[in-house]
Amino acid sequence: MAQQIADRFDDLDGLVDLAQLDAWLKTRTGIGSGPITGVRKLTGGLQNSVFLISRGKEDMILRRPGKHLKPKSNETMLREARVLTALEGSAVPHPRVLATCADPDVIGACFFLMEPLEGFAQSGDLPGQYATDARWRRAMGEELVKAAAALGAVDPVAAGLADLGQPSQWHERQVKRWRSQLEGYAVTPGYDPGELPHVNEVGRWLADNLPTDRRIGVVHGDMQFPNVMFSLKAPKISGVLDWELVSLGDPLLDLGWILSSWSEPDDPEGKAPMVRPWDGFQSRRELVELYGALSGRNMSEMPWFFALACYKLACLLEGTYAASKAGKVPANVGESVHGYATWLMTKARQIIAD
Structure with missing residues (x-):
């Protein structure tokens, strides 16, 4: 047999x-x-x-x-x-x-x-009624925020996940943690961490403006369209996928991750919407207000988490760019990823300037 x-x-x-x-x-x-x-x-x-x-x-x-x-x-x-x-x-x-x-x-x-889930998880052109009905697209934003808020409400101790990460001084450690990740790529021949712009400026701002409302919960770590399955039968999430980056941290970072994947008219040039068509999606402000209503948290310090999400993701993405310099990743892929990392740092600089 x-x-x-x-x-x-x-x-x-x-x-x-x-x-x-x-x-x-x-x-x-x-x-x-x-x-x-x-x-x-x-x-x-x-x-x-x-x-x-x-x-x-x-x-x-x-x-x-x-x-x-x-x-x-x-x-x-x-x-x-x-x-x-x-x-x-x-x-x-x-x-x-x-x-x-x-x-x-x-x-x-x-x-x-x-268990298999019904629906799709992707970037690019939306399928089904999501492609034709702006109300369904708006619901996608609401569903993402609801999922992030629901995860943020999970008590890691009660769920048996208290050892999932290192919660002590989490907010204080973020800049050093991800800056060290970026500088670690310098051992790759041909890669210079200095190619990523605004790292020092954004890092200083994050270190100097730590939020006063600090919480620790379960953080997915990559909450965005390609990692979330949406049903084709109704405008709702079937399930959040790809949990390899899950850890303990401040749940607002997941919302910051969602915001970094969003598109608005005043964003820096160089990034297309993650899904198409984009009309009908709500503004980042509306997403933040919805999360606040669902979680009860004071959202006035959300810019810090938004900027941190951009900073962290940019530092992580540069690893692919460095790998392309070593011939481990196609050069065009490396350049594309570096372009997105550059956009993220440019957006972070815009956030801290507001």
């Missing part, structure tokens, strides 16, 4: 040992029955690989690290599964975890299975 399963599908680039997976599934209950009847690789993030697995009449999503494992790839995958499991029963829209495998020998890496 094991050989028959292996022969029915290609090896999926060596990412899934189907015979081993089939044997492992037979030891689990409640996630389909019988042998694997279908496997399809899905498009997803750059860091991880995602597959649609069919077993009998049941479909499930298998999520595992990419082919080239990094030192903490398996640990990160298990943390994702742990967080999603902890969120069960909360108001945060998310896929339900069906099973977790902490044994990398089964398919070559730790993985987890989760």
